[in-house]
Amino acid sequence: MTYNITAPEQLNANINLPASKSISNRALVIYALSGGEILPDNLSDCDDTEVIIEALKYMPETIDIKAAGTAMRFMTAFLAVTPGTHVITGTERMRNRPIHILVDALRRLGADIEYTEKDGFPPLRITGKELEGGRLDIQGNVSSQFISALLMIAPKLKNGLKLKLDGDIISRPYVDLTLCTMRDFGVDAEWTDTDIIEVKPKPYTPIKYYIESDWSAASYWYEMVALSKDPEAEVELNGLTDGSLQGDSVVKYLFNMLGIKTIFGNKQRGVPTTVRLKKIGIRSARLDYDFKNQPDLAQTFVVTCAMMNMPFHFTGLASLHIKETDRIAALKTEMKKLGYIIDDGDGTELSWNGERCEPDADIAIDTYEDHRMALAFAPAAMTLGSIKINNPQVVTKSYPNFWDDLRKAGFIISE
Structure with a gap:
């Protein structure tokens, strides 16, 4: 199965994110x-x-x-x-x-x-x-x-x-x-x-426990806002908490450097709230970051920075070789289809200095049985107008309602 994803001209959505x-x-x-x-x-x-x-x-x-x-x-x-x-x-x-x-x-x-x-x-x-x-x-x-x-x-x-x-x-x-x-x-x-x-050796105590929403899933909506051509683009994400211990909550700081402001409806620690994302019009010239503590965000930022024509150098990525696929190899291959030459240095990093090549004539992104390949590349439709994703069902591994949420946000998705 292949999805053809066409982006909306304006982006304004309220999304119930999956639980962490x-x-x-x-x-x-x-x-x-x-x-x-x-x-x-x-x-x-x-x-x-x-x-x-x-x-x-x-x-x-x-x-x-x-x-x-x-x-x-x-x-x-x-x-x-x-x-x-x-x-x-x-x-x-x-x-x-x-x-x-x-x-x-x-x-x-x-x-x-x-x-x-x-x-x-x-x-x-x-x-x-x-x-x-x-x-x-x-x-x-x-x-x-x-x-x-x-x-x-x-x-x-x-x-x-x-x-x-x-x-x-x-x-x-x-x-x-x-x-x-x-x-x-x-x-x-x-x-x-x-x-x-x-x-210490001590029995766990059974308690009622509530799961907050997933900051990893939020990263793809940050990416959409960052790549949208709509200067008034805005997305509300429900169920996130300020001060979350999820490692991927660092997205709110990293995307600030890419021109996205994060506004919490409630800043009380541990209390789920609605988070609003909007453009602020100021961004860094390049992004350098060590992802050793948040390796699952690498795909999001490789695609986002390249689509924004922003050079980058990401380190701490050795663990990407043993994820659902070899994510370093997969990113290099799929980004080349889009016309971007990504360098992997010693195999533990990914960088782009602006080098381009001729993109494929009929681009379809392979997902390698890896949910984050589909999740990270789909928002590129905001820049490209549309994009094809092969085997899109892989998103069920972490975000089963992703394609329905894109439709809710105005994307047109056809097989």
Whole structure:
């Protein structure tokens, strides 16, 4: 399937954003570990969250988490401390995404985990049992989801967990989000040094829990306002909170440099409100930023800056190689179709100095089974007039109503 997306001349919309996938997935696992009977409220309806809900509800012998990387990491740790034997597997791409760092760490804590096919990769056969816990060292530059998976089960460990993160720590905001969610459920989990986290052995307390809207999803609406030719373009986004611990909430600062003002209806911390986006007419000449703490925003800003003819240099992108696709390679390929020569430096960065090439005659953006490719490239229609997106259904992984919301905002979408 291919969508042809035609942008409206004026942009004025009020959008109910999806709930945060990051918070939903953490809250669900913690809810299950707490023995709670009331599901968190306003859970994300995306694919990644749905597979966790299904797995926790039915706990089948074989758990297929499909393409959900977060679910694979979080459920692997959860199953290691949950009685019973289960096999956890996923799509072909998931079976080729490395998980040995997490498995090795869990085994050092005493977990019973076997690889059923290829060493270092899913599927995994896991027999859950009580784990001793104690001191554990792990590299800080691994996926934050490995770290978060270990932290969330830590209160269940006999001796708790003292986790030391060696070297450079990437995606720290996601670790902080995990710790905050854990504390909301009544456990003691704190940074005790710049590289050490301690979690005491203490049961989670079941509570009613509300999930705020997703700042990652908001980034695509910021992109639309930034790229709109309408100087009066304005979008209202519902359910976001000021002072959010979501790492991707940094979009409000970054897009300010791209000429977009963020206006909160209510600035009370933790209270969901409506956020208004509007143009301010002043922007930076170029954008340089280290995305090591917010790698999921890279696609948004590569497309936005190029479409705005703004040179950029983005670093801290090593983790993009092992996402739903190799996002660095995918971005270079698809941006070249649009006539932009993107450089990847040493493979951990992306930059553009203004170099152009002849764009393809009939451009259709490939999505590589990666939701963020579709989500980040669709707003380019604001600059190009229209754009074609192949396999647009991939957005269900994080933002199932994205195309309906675009229609609501005046976009014309045809197959």
